[in-house]
Amino acid sequence: MRKKYLLAPGPTPVPEVALLAMAQPAIHHRTSQFSGIFREAADLLKYVFQTREDVLILAASGTGAMEGSIVNLFSPGDEVIVVNGGKFGERWGKISEAYGLKVNWINVEWGKAVDPSAVKKVLDEKPNVKGVLVQASETSTTAAHPVKELAALTKGKDCLLIVDGITGVGVFDIPMDDWGIDVLVSGSQKAFMLPPGLAFAALSEKAWKFQETAKCPKFYFDFKKERKNLKDNTTAYTPATSLITGLRESLKLIKEEGLQNVFARHDRLARATRAASTALGLKLLAPDSPSNAATGVFVPEGVDGGKLVKYLRDEMGITLAGGQDHLKGKLLRIAHLGYVDTFDIITSISSIEMALSKFGHKVEFGKGVGAAQKILLEGYK
Numbered sequence: 001m002r003k004k005y006l007l008a009p010g011p012t013p014v015p016e017v018a019l020l021a022m023a024q025p026a027i028h029h030r031t032s033q034f035s036g037i038f039r040e041a042a043d044l045l046k047y048v049f050q051t052r053e054d055v056l057i058l059a060a061s062g063t064g065a066m067e068g069s070i071v072n073l074f075s076p077g078d079e080v081i082v083v084n085g086g087k088f089g090e091r092w093g094k095i096s097e098a099y100g101l102k103v104n105w106i107n108v109e110w111g112k113a114v115d116p117s118a119v120k121k122v123l124d125e126k127p128n129v130k131g132v133l134v135q136a137s138e139t140s141t142t143a144a145h146p147v148k149e150l151a152a153l154t155k156g157k158d159c160l161l162i163v164d165g166i167t168g169v170g171v172f173d174i175p176m177d178d179w180g181i182d183v184l185v186s187g188s189q190k191a192f193m194l195p196p197g198l199a200f201a202a203l204s205e206k207a208w209k210f211q212e213t214a215k216c217p218k219f220y221f222d223f224k225k226e227r228k229n230l231k232d233n234t235t236a237y238t239p240a241t242s243l244i245t246g247l248r249e250s251l252k253l254i255k256e257e258g259l260q261n262v263f264a265r266h267d268r269l270a271r272a273t274r275a276a277s278t279a280l281g282l283k284l285l286a287p288d289s290p291s292n293a294a295t296g297v298f299v300p301e302g303v304d305g306g307k308l309v310k311y312l313r314d315e316m317g318i319t320l321a322g323g324q325d326h327l328k329g330k331l332l333r334i335a336h337l338g339y340v341d342t343f344d345i346i347t348s349i350s351s352i353e354m355a356l357s358k359f360g361h362k363v364e365f366g367k368g369v370g371a372a373q374k375i376l377l378e379g380y381k
């Protein structure tokens with residue numbers, strides 16, 4: 001027998017209350033029974049997104065909310081700025097180009113955060129730019145971008161700040177309304193502690209104004225139609241009823257813990273993981289601006305990262321993520337978001353110590369675990 005541990009930056013583990021809720025017999029979606037569940041989930045989403053605006057619930061993976069944001073707010077030929085610091089930044093640009101937008105790429109070295117002055121420079125030079133697209137947490141590099149500073153740049157301008165918060169919302173503080181973020185999107189399989197299949201999008205008043213004149217083609221991801229349906233406690237097309245039933249439960253868990261405590265837990269787990277990695281001599285990919293969702297570390301010289309990830313998964317039952325693109329085979333990404341706590345970190349760090357040793361790397365057993373324990377103890381009275 002091999003017990004399995006899912007410690008990847010999405011999909012993430014699902015708590016028992018959500019699993020049980022989703023295992024209930026199917027109900028029809030055009031009923032007061034489902035509308036009640038939907039309303040409760042929609043209200044709790046506003047709490048987690050820290051907004052007074054509606055949070056649209058779409059049956060799609062997170063990318064659906066990204067695509068929806070582009071097609072509902074822009075027209076072909078519109079100019080946008082894309083912060084490209086990894087796979088997901090690149091995705092903003094690819095979607096934009098697919099719809100005929102003109103992209104001003106700001107390329108950021110993997111593992112680094114964007115310098116807000118680089119964005120300001122392009123905004124100053126190109127007054128026609130209608131949107132700035134960025135990740136709060138670039139999951140492919142485990143770096144966090146300075147969303148608050150970027151929001152200050154677009155505030156009061158005829159330009160939207162559109163934030164992919166897919167591994168940010170519910171992980172660290174991104175107060176949408178307070179900071180003046182115009183679009184914030186997320187997805188169910190990250191900090192929302194659910195299987196994949198739901199995407200979320202919240203739009204500011206300014207963004208809804210852009211929506212009125214946007215001419216990109218669209219049908220399924222029609223935000224205006226979704227907002228109208230949301231007011232009637234439903235969605236335009238058949239909602240993912242079981243996922244939304246689970247969503248209500250996972251959101252209740254977040255509400256009970258309290259958003260600030262949720263952020264503090266993620267911060268503690270992230271610091272412990274970084275300390276453990278450093279103690280083991282593993283170099284961090286994003287030491288200067290790390291995301292609290294996941295920690296990327298370089299595997300030691302001479303160790304094949306791809307084989308290490310496979311060994312951890314197939315032999316030890318521990319699913320971590322590797323690197324992508326040019327970091328394929330060179331990186332381990334240890335997730336600490338969603339339904340995770342102290343002993344998930346202990347498990348991932350100790351498994352890395354053991355696997356590295358199996359791969360012939362000299363490891364002092366317990367060195368990483370001990371460094372993590374010191375920080376994790378903060379979580380107890």
Ligand SMILES: *Cc1c(COP(=O)(O)O)cnc(C)c1O
Nearest residue numbers: 061062063088137139166167187
């Ligand atoms: C997971 C993720 C996405 C969305 O991916 P999907 O596979 O479409 O759910 C987008 N952005 C970031 C930062 C992510 O971590």
